[in-house]
Structure formats: C-alpha cells, structure tokens
Amino acid sequence: MGKFSRDKGKRGERMWAALCQEHGYDVHRTAQCRGNTGQAGDCEGLPGIHQEVKFVERLNVRDALEQSRRDAVAGGCQDLPIVAHKVSRGPWTVTMYAEDFFQLYDAWPRSKEKNKVPQPPARGGAGA
Template identity: 50%
Template sequence: MNSRDKGARGERELAGVLRGHGYDCRRGQQFCGANGDADVVGLPGVHIECKRAERLDLYGAAEQSRRDARAGELPVVMHRKNNCDWLVTMYLDDWIEMYREYEAGDPGAK
C-alpha cells in the first residue's frame, strides 16, 4: 500500500508541476479502475508514465510507456528520486522526431 500511495502522490505532484508550467494536467483514470490511460494526462500527443522511486527500472518503465501509448503519442517516462528534480526519459528516435519538428518550426534553432 505504501508504494501505491507514493505513486499516487508522485502523479499528483507531477500534475501540479505541469500545471505550474501552464498545462491543464491531472492524474489519469487508472486509479478508478479504467485501463489504458497515462499516469498523468493533459499533454496532447504525450503518454506519460510517472515514476517516483529511489531505484527505477528505467528500461522497464520506458517499455511500459511505449506499450501503453496510443497511436500518435510519444511515450515518455517522467521520474524523480527524493530531493532531486524531475527528469524526462524517452527513446532517442522519438526525441529526434520531436527535435526535427521543433527545428522545422524555428529558423533560429540551428
């Protein structure tokens, strides 16, 4: 129960951080028994797997995000340890695709 509570607190914390950046984010519906939702929703086109752990199987979390992402969604893992900042981990091919789109829309990016 303790790790489930910590996970729920991490999801609420991350949603709050993303709201602080101006995005309308909240916990997904998996806590109500529905499946297929990301841990945190509100960033269109992004499937967020949220992990709040001291030790993390990052590859396992990335695979979970990839497996659960819907077509057209970028699978990402947003994670942090105690007393550390939030990090975002994603597959390099997805990051390159995202960066190329950024570059194409911003002539000063090169």
C-alpha cells in the first residue's frame, strides 16, 4: 500500500472518530497507528463493536466486513463487526451483518424504555 493510501486511511479513521465524538462517543484510533497490528479494530471506544474504517472510492464491502469479523473473532471477543466507510465528499455509511443488526435492534426498544430515550425525529415532511 502506498503512502497516499495509508495517509487517506489514517485521515478516514480520524474523521470517523471525530464523527463518533460529535455524537458523544469517546472513539479514537487504536494502537495500530503506532505500528501495532493484528486483531485490533481501526478505532475503539464503542464497547461491543469491532470497527473497521475504510475511506476509499471503491470498496469491496463483503471483503471489508469479513476482515472486520475475522479480526473480531481472532481478538477473542464477541464484538459485533462493522465497516464504517465513505467516499470523498460523501456521507458515512455503516455496514453490518443482518443478524447483528437484529441483535442491536432487538436491544434498542428495551434500552429506550429503560433509559427513556427520546424517539428519533420523523424523516421526511408531511405525507412522506
């Protein structure tokens, strides 16, 4: 991988961490930025989530999600693997396995009731 690609990847990881921080999560790049590699996600700070971050114009989503799953399993944890990805001048997208999505979704109403989380705003205008 060339220096430009590595730098763009690092920039994407910092951007993802900043977005998470804007939403109140203490996310930061992992120790891999100091040369440690292996099973660590690209970022940490979302307990239970293995974060693989991609900032590329063309992404093989299946390969990236499999990398996240493989690294989470190799790390000996049961974190849910996700891929946070974006293209230049595009919004962030999060991809995950459907079973993991349903696991999170099933937990959300219970969490909402327990913590009295407000309902998300309705999308679209009247009649949408």
